Amino acid sequence: MNGHTDILLDSGTNELEVVMFKVANGTFGINVLKVREIINPLPITATPNAHRHVEGVIRLRQEVIPVVDLAQVLNLSPSNEPDQDKLIVAELNKMKVAFHVHSVSRIHRISWEQIEKPSELSLNAESHTIGIVKLESEMSLLLDFEKIVVDINPKTGLSVEQVKNLGPRDRSEKRIVIAEDSAVLRKLLQDTLTEAGYERLSFFENGKAAWDYLEGLVKEDQTFKVDLIITDIEMPQMDGHHLTLRIKQEEHLKQIPVIIFSSLITTDLYHKGEKVGADKQISKPEIVELVETIDSFVR
Secondary structure, eight states, X not given: OXXXXXXXXXXXXXXXXXXXXXXXXXXXXXXXXXXXXXXXOOOOBOOTTOOTTEEEEEEETTEEEEEEEHHHHTTOOOOSOGGGOEEEEEEETTEEEEEEESEEEEEEEEEGGGEEOOOGGGOOTTOOEEEEEEOSSOEEEEEOHHHHHHHHOGGGSOOHHHHXXXXXXXXXXXXXXXXXOOHHHXXXXXHHHHHHTOOEEEEESSXXXXXXXXXXXXXXXXXGGOSEEEEOSOOSSSOHHHHHHHHHHSTTTTTSOEEEEETTOOTTTHHHHHHTTOSEEEETTOHHHHHHHHHHHOO
8 A cells, every 4th residue: 555655745735545444334534644554353462451442462474563443442333244344554653553443445535625624513522533524425534543542542642741851942932833633732732832932833723724824924924923834744624745835835935944743754755745845844742853843943
């Protein structure tokens, strides 16, 4: 599947490919860029004191990989036809995880504009949905796999404690624009960057909202109000690669440093960010590296 992703995002096309799969009666999706392979279930070794959503571990070639039961995570029924079950081996936040699903259907190539953010009415504090994919025949829920992993093991997420050891520095006047669709991560980024001393933070829940703001500053000749931009990659309406490309193509914005901060910064995908002109790419959850990089750009 790795080679299959090369056609995407080379020039910030604002497209993605989604692997559709079933858990119970629900249809869900995962970005192809996160998928390393899809395999038939392997023998699982139970691990003592494991989280209730973790079935155990598998040995895949030379790697030991945890298996997460998505039916448990989503509070859905177990599989009725175990012979159809699959493991989706994904890589995110610098780790590999196998997600146990009940069947895998096909890959759809779509635009981020086809993905809507769920309404607040359909969400709760435990929601694992980052977007609703509108297809001709059905709707599919794009899951927040990073949140699923962080809920199981909080150590894989951002930590305010990590930035407390950074040396004192006057960061209060630096103005930073941040595009991040996850409300949980927006709050964590606000907490960690504020703890580091950055106080002038402007958050946007997707790339389009951030672009609209930046475009407004260009029209008003006020681009001096932004010292640096941080963006996630996966976001409804406009993804981070497309946002970065637009910024670097705009004469009045291209000098502003753009940091891509995403769980998708893998060796295979690093060149995607390079091609759209990102000044730096940092893998979540490396918050200390993020703060040190911001420092280097906004002295």
